[in-house]
Amino acid sequence: MERKIRFGDFVQQVTVGQQQLSYNALTPEIQKDEEGKDIPYVADHLKVRKIDVYNILQPYISVRFIEQIRAVVPLALYLMLFQILILKQNVTDSWVITGGLFSVIVGLMLFMEGLKVGLMPFGESIGSTLPAKARLRVVMTVAFILGIGVTFAEPAIGALKTAGSIVNIEEAPYLYTLLNDWAGLMVLIVGIGVGLAAVLGTFRFLYGWSLKPLVYLTLIPTVGLTLYISSQPELAKILGLAWDCGAVTTGPVTVPLVLSLGIGIASAAGKGNSSLSGFGIVMLASLFPIIGVQLLALYVSFVTTPEAIIAAGNTIVSNEIAWHQKTPFIETILGIRAIIPLVIFLIVVMMFVLKEQIKNRGAITYGICLCVLGMIVFNVGLSYGLAKLGSQSGSLVPGAFTQLNEVTNSPLFGYATGLVVAIIFAWILGFGATLAEPALNALGLTVENLTNGAFPKSLLMYAVSFGVGTGIALGVLKIIFAIPIAWLLIPGYAIAVILTALSNEEFVNIAWDSAGVTTGPVTVPLVLAMGLGFGNAVGAVEGFGILSMASIGPIISVLATGLWIQWKVNKRHVQERRQQNIVVEG
């Protein structure tokens, strides 16, 4: 038997039904008071059902969670798989590491959201209103103190302290004391460096200075100090640390906050040469701390001797760890100490310098709480997840080419093959981690817009990643063969300076900043810990310096790519002109 259905009915059934409701029925009635004036209507709070709460929170959380998973999981997976498949070693403490990585993801998620909701609005409103309301001197003071504050709030800075506990006091006493007894002062000095960079960068915004002379002027003392320090055998061991500090500072807190202040000042002064004024500060913020830490090391070498440090260090070891140095407490204290001073400073500036009410108190409090909580959770994950994983794979990779007790059947390959395996491992680590960095994607977009497509986004991303990969590979070579870091850094920066002199201002700006972008809160601890573990395994004195190589690598690769593009564009112009001439002649 045949049944007939109207096609219209069928369509009605498969699509969603629609009910109609007049909007008039929803609009509230405006009440009048005795005098016949309208009472302003205030909307009631909505009553939400449980399912709505779920529907609202689920995308909010999952989007942010997945963002951080993308930053952490591929890297961690790469390290673990390399260890299992190539080195044929089990991951020890895999549950602790997994838990640690999970708390890194959760911590970063909370921290980044808190930064966006709680701290960035401050930075933006201070940046846009401060220059109009205060004198230049006050503005510069605020910029300076802000630079110090953001350094303490930078999540990756905790990694330096974690790294400090692995250093062998006997072999590198100055390095040990800098990272332990002088750690607080060292972070402060790094912060002062960032603060000075913020001030100088702001002047650059205001007066439209070219970046090239700034690069030369900053490099002279940096390299000069490096040369002097590398001539002192005991002090030379801190060079890697000093240069690594530069890479640590330019993270997710410093860059946006300092930039928003600088751009605000420039636009308020009406001199915002908008296209490239955002660049330059990051580069200064990564070079000044190097000078600072080098000076601090020199100072330490005047006050104490290596013998005194070793003696002092050995007596402390016997002490029992105090309660506030144990796991949940130390991270909590560090987390609060990182965020709260910055927040207090921002509030003081808002209330007393700008004399402005703080808007959206609720949201800002929520953001700050998230920041602190995120920092605490991240710090826990830092020591149990990233640092542990990094140092573990760092200490096992040398098993590819040398005899290690931890690695059965080591060396796994012949010396040359093993060395190549280790270098390729390092290169892919740097290349992959950089390519995945979300900040690089953002930089790529900006650069593509600024250069009107001459420097495509993907080309920049590959150039930077290639530079970082090569830098990290060189850094690993440095540790294996105990090459003094100065021998690598000084020629590297020399090449960079020559390329800078040849390049356009635009490309110089992009290249020197691209280095700062690549060192995020996941890469830094992982690479630091890997370097230290690697150094311990091959018996090197110190394992720092990989990050600094990862900073100079992209500078050179981006400058070189920029020159190549410049050459290509010029050639095209010449060709076009020739063709025009031919047309004219014909």
Added chain:
Amino acid sequence: MKKEITVLTDAALITCVVQRGVADKIIHAAQEVGAQGATVYYARGGGVRERLGVLGLAIEVEKEVITIVVANDQIDRVFEKMYLAGNLDTPGMGIMYVTKLDKVATYIPQEIVDKLAKPVIGASKD
């Protein structure tokens, strides 16, 4: 010869305001049921967000406004798909509406014009 424009009639504009970052998903859903193109612009707005209290923090103030021109026959299908893709039945997720359009002009492939276009009454032809 005077240049001729072909205008499309029987078109409607669907405008959909959602939180920043959601637009791509909705456009994809709309294009699956035949929407031809979409324009997105950035905006800022609230309403329900302020009435949600603490939960409002989970809703982005920054919005994306999607506008899609559709044929009259498509309105309901595209509208529903976009509504469902954007979960607009959840408080704070956004709002959408349809407006009738008098005429639309854009690139139309020549062979389609030749096949379908009717001269507009009253328009001068040389």
